[in-house]
Amino acid sequence: MATKTEVVPTETDLRNLATDVVDRAMKAGATAAESVVREGNEFSTVVRMGSVETLKESGSRAMGLRVFMGQRSASTYSSDFTEDGIQRLVKGAVELAHVTSEDSFSGLPDPSELGSLSNDLQLYFDDVYSLPPEERIDYARRAERAALDVDPRLKNSDGGSFDAGTGHKVLANSLGFVGEYRRSSCSLSAVPIAQVEGGSMQRDYWFSVARTLAKLDSPEAVGREAARRTLRRIGARKISSTEAPIVLDPMVSVSILGNIFEGATGDAVYRQSSFMAGKLGEKIAGSNITVIDDGTIVGGFGSEPFDGEGVPTRRTVVIENGELKSYLLNTYTARKLGMKTTGNASRGLAGSPGIGAGNFFLQPGTRTPQQIIGDVKRGFYVTEFMGFGVNLVTGDFSRGASGLWIENGELTYPVEEVTVAGNLKDMLNNISEIGNDLVFRGSSACPTLRIDGMTIAGA
Amino acid sequence: MTHTQSLFFQKFAITPNDLQRYLGEALSAGGEYADLYFEYLTSTSIAVEESIVKSASQGISAGCGVRVLSGERTGYAYTDDLAPEKIMRAARTAALIARGPATQPVQNLKEAAGHQLYQVSSPSADADIASKLELVMRSDKAGRAFDPRIVQVRASYVDELRQILVIGSDGTYATDVQPMARFSVSCIAKSGENSARGASGGGGRVGLDFYQNEKTPEYYATEAARQAIIQLDAREAPAGEMEVVLGPGWPGILLHEAIGHGLEADFNRKGTSAFAGLIGKRVASEKCTVVDNGTLPSRRGSINVDDEGSPTQNTVLIEKGILKGYLSDKLSSKLMGMPDTGNGRRESYEHIPMPRMTNTYMLAGEDTPEDIIKSVKRGLYAVNFGGGQVDITNGKFVFSTSEAYMIEDGKVTAPLKNCTLIGNGPDALTKVSMVGNDLKLDEGVGTCGKDGQSVPVGVGIPTIKLDSMTVGGTAR
Structure with missing residues (x-):
């Protein structure tokens, strides 16, 4: 195995490139322009049954341009940074803008809204690349080993992995905004497989992700938790259809928070494709529910100094004590709805900006998950949802689920091949317990939740 | 070598000599096999909303x-x-996935004859933007008029043209120019509070021309609007x-999820699939024959060669209920001693290829759709x-x-609110008791995700009856 990293990150002068592309677009006839230039490096390795399975290492870069011709707009993107490539990017965008429609709500943000947070958000740590390849591989190997060592029934594995990545992004526009930031991340995971005579195999996983190696959980901790989650699935069975309270593990409750996020985006609201449209100021959830988006948390996975349009990120209370207080907006959707942007523009390379979350979370309660489970006489502790059965227009919710059956406050046997169904509008009002276990394992986080009144379909 | 036709030789001035040199470098640390995947992708996207x-x-x-x-390792x-x-x-x-001196020579590259599955006179990526725009606007009008x-x-049109060149140290040399187009329409209906x-x-x-002659913007718009109106009354x-x-x-997605993924060779090589070790065993009723066919002309899941340069095939997965084979790529076929079925696919040049489906469908049976529905006392009829x-x-x-x-x-009878169906792959198809004579492939909308990589796929199925499956609604 190699002992030194061969791909040296190439440092283009991204800042000059971004402003140059904007200048060229303006010279080519655009009335306003915005460019984004990104560069990134990635490393990943998977170790399976003790041996390296894959080793991947590379860097890439790309740029995107959005131009306005009055109220018309269009965008182009390219990974070709040659003079010829840049010329084509600019020419293409300007030509394309001629065929799109006038939209009176389109345009860059108001100049007074542009800006960038001035404090250090601590998003970038170069230590994610500091380990020599051998040690990175060893991290992955240790995570897998720790999982398989827990129990002889863990006989197989989908591997242990270690990933590291860095990114550098510059955004510039013709109103004079130029902003840039770097981000780093590293992660570890283990996916053990349990097998018992005559029974089906079961698999689960665990992971740790951090912006710096210093904050990554140890491979041993990741492996042991992966083993625990896998072992508790052994012998899972289908249960009869019933109605019972469900308790959602944070890994699962966070997906319901994702549904709330989607429903609160300006795009879904003005398109009337959200069950939350037209409900601003109304009570849409139990008074125990407060949901916040905050792009400014130091070190947060969803933090950035400015959004995809160069507007500073901020803290927005979306639901406060059950009342819908704010939607999440970019410039376009804010104008459509007669409101102000909340600094939630997300910008890919192509197309118009969408809406992205900062750090999006449900405010924790005071009780431990054990206390919440302990109060349930007969219920379903859900550890996994499957599939895409959520309709945001109607709120209808129906997803595959597995987990553990609760009897007299105790977790008993594992359950699989059932569905859990209800409607998000009711579910938000039927959250009867909120755990104190809010932990960010990504840009959104939700504590343990108990929801009453849902239908479990099985045998 | 017909390299003069490939854009990589023209635009990027790559020479056949360069290719041999790259492969030699890739094998310089003792790797057993190396390949290079060159990709040049152009795409266009147009979205119409609020007319x-x-x-x-x-x-x-x-x-x-x-x-x-190098063995089971991939660099x-x-x-x-x-x-x-x-x-x-x-x-x-x-190269550094292996260690040691080079052991494998690079074979002379030879182009294999591939399929000619895309009967496209001029790919839509080349058509002018105004013609595409007109199509999208027509669907907006038709949706509202319904x-x-x-x-x-909301209507959108997305097309792309992917040009690839794949070379391998075993002499593999393949080029392909892969067009793709997709039209999408979604409608929201409102009636009172609903x-x-x-x-x-x-x-x-x-x-x-497909959208001008075969499936028009009006066809898609009417279909989306029809579904929205029906759902207004769903119980x-x-x-x-x-x-x-x-x-x-499109309900053939059952096959994709229930059996297709479980039959991808990498999972079976590692023994991580519920189907591992079941070749030759009964996994479906005898009315079921399921294939994965990458060679159907013009289909979304079809390709002349896979992303490892191997020609695609028509592979029988299940024949009259008996499990016959897996979907394989070069690595798994070598390690398992099984044929490479030409299913090595990847999302882009940034991704490692792995076994993936192409167009997965069940062959037609003998029952009429009417008889199948008539045979059900109380059940679910799922069409989309x-x-x-x-x-x-x-x-x-x-x-x-x-x-x-x-x-x-x-x-x-009544239309129903959206609900999830759940089952167990290795026995779901054993409950198929009737298979219709009306095999239909989907409209061409499928995208499959695996290990973070998306590839376009197709599915198909005739009307079928499963004697039992769990339906995840709320009415008891």
């Missing part, structure tokens, strides 16, 4: 991925800069096990679906209806 063109974008991405195999590196020194550096990085309760229509959504779309490896879906009838076409998912290790899979009805006393 105006809301967004239009065009883009180019190009790069080269280098893979080196991978890529570059988006096709300058020779950058490709050499990627080759050197990938019913006054349609309050929103809202509902309907969606439709389609395409494949077709040109713009609660039932909860529990019952008879389920799947309509023809959203997405699905599978856990290949325990075999549990789900897929969610977007249009379904109750069957009561042999008759299709």
Whole structure:
């Protein structure tokens, strides 16, 4: 195995490139322009049954341009940074803008809204690349080993992995905004497989992700938790259809928070494709529910100094004590709805900006998950949802689920091949317990939740 | 070598000599096999909403991925800069998965004869933007005209042209120019307090004329609007096990989730699939024959060669209920001593290829759709679906209806709210008791995700009846 990293990150002068592309677009006839230039490096390795399975290492870069011709707009993107490539990017965008429609709500943000947070958000740590390849591989190997060592029934594995990545992004526009930031991340995971005579195999996983190696959980901790989650699935069975309270593990409750996020985006609201449209100021959830988006948390996975349009990120209370207080907006959707942007523009390379979350979370309660489970006489502790059965227009919710059956406050046997169904509008009002276990394992986080009144379909 | 036709030789001035040199570098540390995947992708996207063109974008991405195999190990590196020194550096990085001196020589590259599956006179990527725009605007108009309760229509058109060159140290040399187009329409209907959504779309490896002559913008718009209006009156879906009838076409997603993923060779090589070790065993009723066929002309899941340069095939997965084979790529076929079925696919040059489906479908049976529905006392009739998912290790899979009805006393009755169906892959198809004579392939909308990589796929199925499946509604 190699002992030194061969791909040296190439440092283009991204800042000059971004402003140059904007200048060229303006010279080519655009009335306003915005460019984004990104560069990134990635490393990943998977170790399976003790041996390296894959080793991947590379860097890439790309740029995107959005131009306005009055109220018309269009965008182009390219990974070709040659003079010829840049010329084509600019020419293409300007030509394309001629065929799109006038939209009176389109345009860059108001100049007074542009800006960038001035404090250090601590998003970038170069230590994610500091380990020599051998040690990175060893991290992955240790995570897998720790999982398989827990129990002889863990006989197989989908591997242990270690990933590291860095990114550098510059955004510039013709109103004079130029902003840039770097981000780093590293992660570890283990996916053990349990097998018992005559029974089906079961698999689960665990992971740790951090912006710096210093904050990554140890491979041993990741492996042991992966083993625990896998072992508790052994012998899972289908249960009869019933109605019972469900308790959602944070890994699962966070997906319901994702549904709330989607429903609160300006795009879904003005398109009337959200069950939350037209409900601003109304009570849409139990008074125990407060949901916040905050792009400014130091070190947060969803933090950035400015959004995809160069507007500073901020803290927005979306639901406060059950009342819908704010939607999440970019410039376009804010104008459509007669409101102000909340600094939630997300910008890919192509197309118009969408809406992205900062750090999006449900405010924790005071009780431990054990206390919440302990109060349930007969219920379903859900550890996994499957599939895409959520309709945001109607709120209808129906997803595959597995987990553990609760009897007299105790977790008993594992359950699989059932569905859990209800409607998000009711579910938000039927959250009867909120755990104190809010932990960010990504840009959104939700504590343990108990929801009453849902239908479990099985045998 | 007909390299003069390939863009990589013309635009990027790569020479056959360079190719041998890159492969030599990739094998320099003792790798057993190396390949390079060159890709140049152009794409266009147009979206209409509220009857105006809301967004239009065009883009180019190009790069080269280098893979080196050494036993079960894979080394991978890529570059988006096709300058020779950058490709050499990627080759050197990938080479280091092995250690030691070079042991394998690079074979002379020879082009294999491939299929000619895309009968596209001029790919739509070349058509002018105004013609595409006109199509999208037509669908907006048709959606709104369908019913006054349609309050929103969103329509989009996306096309791409992917040019690839794959070379391998075993002499593999393949080029392909892969067109793709996709039309999508979604409608929101409102009536009083009720809202509902309907969606439709389609395409494949077709040109713009497909939308002018075969499947028009009006066809997709009407279909999306029809579904939205029907859903306005949807009632609660039932909860529990019952008879389920799947309509023809896109409901073939059942096959994709229930068995397709579980039959991908990598999972079986590692023993992580619920189907591992079941070749020759019964996994479906004898009425079921299922194939994965990458060679159907113009289909979304079809390709002349896979992303390892191997010609695609028609592979029998299940024959009269008996499991016959797996879907394989080069690595798994070598390690398992099984044939390579030409299913090595990847999302882009940034990704490592792995076994993936192409077009997966069940062959027609002898029952009429009418007889199948008549045979059901109380059950579900599902004709359209959203997405699905599978856990290949325990075999549990789900897929969610977007249009379904109750069957009561042999008759299709009320429309139902969206619900998820859940089953167990290795035994779901053993419950198939009737197979219709109406095999239909889907409209060309499927995208499959695996290990974070998306590839276009197709599915198909005739009307079938499953004697029992769990339906995840709320009505008890």
